[in-house]
Amino acid sequence: MLPGILLVTTVTGVVGSLGTPLVTGIARTESVSLVTAQWAITATLVTAAVVCPVVGRLGAGRRRRPALLGCLVLVVVGTALGALPLGFVPLLAGRILQGLAFAIVPLAFSIARSELPEEKVRGAVAAISVANVTAAGLGFPVTAFVATLAGTKGAFGWACALAAAALVVALVVVPDSDEEAPRGVDWLGAVLLSAATAAVLFAVTQAKAWGTTSPLTLGLLGGGLLAYLACGWWLLRAERPLVDLRVAVRPGVLVANVCGLLAALGMFVLLSLSMILVQTTGEHGYGLGRSVAVAGLMLTPYAVTSVLGSRIALWLGRFVASDVLLACGCLLFAAANLALALGHDALWKVTLAVVIGGFGSGMTFNSMPWLMVRFVPPAETGSALSFNLVLRFLGMSTGSALALAVLAGFADSGRQTSESGFVAGGLAGAGLSLLAALTCLVLGRTRQVDPERSERPETIEMPTRPSAEERV
Template structure:
């Protein structure tokens, strides 16, 4: 059984509404982040752009999140956590206002990028309750905060869809701006200042290099069809992005305080969790992007369901609801099988959902069923990941490892969002606004292949370095694929017992200080 070591105390007693306040903030962040997927066709129509370009309104949010999360985590570990939380919510509010103003797609895109900063707030909120509250209150509070992340998205899609349907596109973003402003007020009232802490240096150069490399790769993928897959411009962008990425890797391995600790990837369980996070992130947002576009496609095209943006949001509700239910089922599952097997089982469930999207998508009930299946599988995968990482690294490295897993996940989201647009654009005839129905079939087959690879990676990667030493505190490489009860297995089970949810990222040394084996 895990024991908590005394965490640094806040300088002031916690506000009596600290937990409801942080839950409200988490719900708002989830709702604001959900302003992307169902609104893509509406954005394309309003701003007179292609669906591929409109897809960037979702992709840019996750791209910024991938950069903001580790930076915010590093800053939040020092004496400025309260300022980071308040500043992040202020940034989200400004982004929502910028997106709401009728200034054109460029300003909307910039606003959506600023809103991506908010996705780094969940681990900071969990760190706040772990420091400010005693253990018996901190654990259930962390569970509630994590559930809020999933539930907020399920509420956000239909809610923002309704606002957009009856008030217009910009009304949806004004709604997000008002909600963000309310969250900012709540943060000022309930978030305590941390106690005395050493300052944590931020790897600014590493953040810049990571941003440039990811932006270059996503730009190359998204523009490949229009530029030509063998064009010198495309090849130049991709090569430059890969060179910058290689430079970032070298930098992270040499600096004293890296943005993310890449050395942790030498541990099989961590490598398994991160590769799975990347592949599952791609597969998940490939599915979500395809479903929201297909549901809104007019029936006059010869396919599609001709639904409104509000109905498209409601179509995603089974996904969020099932992902919450799945965490309860996974709690029982990890007691009987190894975490790697649980990851593979979740991937197979989503594979079935993707098969349905590929071959059985002609009715709304089929969409609802496949989204529920996808929620069960994705919920299981993201429920297992945190415990897999925590059980494989020493306590003082927990924050770095979970932070990187979060970054990888956001990169997967952005890639899946972009990939869906690229495939559909490739199946859109010149002069036509909508892709052929075969585009969804091809994209579905790609998604099936992605989830099959995810399942295989979950089973194979843990065995690649069987018996290799991973350093003090790390689990053996064979614990993930084997059936014995080991440190990794216990960590996955304990984390599900304590936090009971999918997304439970931890932040730096603050979060890891609360764990001791």
């Protein structure tokens, strides 16, 4: 079962990363501006942030398999809409449906936890984390390569074939569950959380186009924050909340949620600065002037070192608490941002920073799900991990916007970038990553514990029903 789940997770990660390398091609193929084509990224990101908590709740217990298959069907439809010559609006609708690919990851964690023997759960959670990170890293260069050979429509067609294959695999390997599913869905909580997240993401991702201090940007940002307050008030009072905030603030879960937001900020400052630095030409400002293909290949060593970092974290997890590993990963993000701030005048120096960041990614996002799973009841796994994913989406979007804002603030007159902007951006990313590491050490359980006992928290009773393998 696990190889099939890993394949599904990898495919959906690749599909989720489709938009970024295809923006220029979409603008050219569909005869729209780059600003309009950028919505192919924004729409998917907003959809993912909105649907993840809902799917996480719907996909509990015996509804888990239908929820996973339903998401995959809609992803196949979405990629097909992008591949067909129907115009920009159907393509944008397809990109919205493709946002459901991100909701599959929490479901994969939940399936692994429920269906595998207890001694295999940690390795499975780590493997799913790595598959997702690796797919996102490799998706950029692979998609750019396919688009170079077959065009934008060919890239979406290739993704459609992958998604269809993942659907077939899921039909075969994902088992039915006999776990009781929570009754009902907190639709009011879903509306409030979705509206708040969508408003904040729209404000963050479109701030450059609309103006950072424009009434629309500030109005959406303020409205989103108010909606979050209203959502928090409701979730604490609902009988069956969409996200159980009391679980979200448990020691092991709170540190993962807060650190997930801050670590994603530092990570995307690093990646955004690196991609812009590599591609910017002398006529537009300070940069290395390389092609988009070279920029895409920069994420390949990032993906590889993410895998290595995850394996190192998995081995160290036998001796070191997960929250300490999380802090170490954040420190590597800080080192990567600092390396970029100090050395950015050659491709190998940028590659070095990206490689360090890859190790940080593997250690951070490998440790995070396992740190949470040990403190979350089985029925809440999908919901809790989905909420963590929303926080990471907010961190990613804000980190990207922060990198652009810093570069714009330090840019020379008539230019898009300057060397001082990359230095300031790298230092900002390092500061955010250090804050994330400090958060892990303050909020985390940093005392030395017995490795065997650390894997069996006393706060949650693990399910005693036989695993899938034991039932065969």
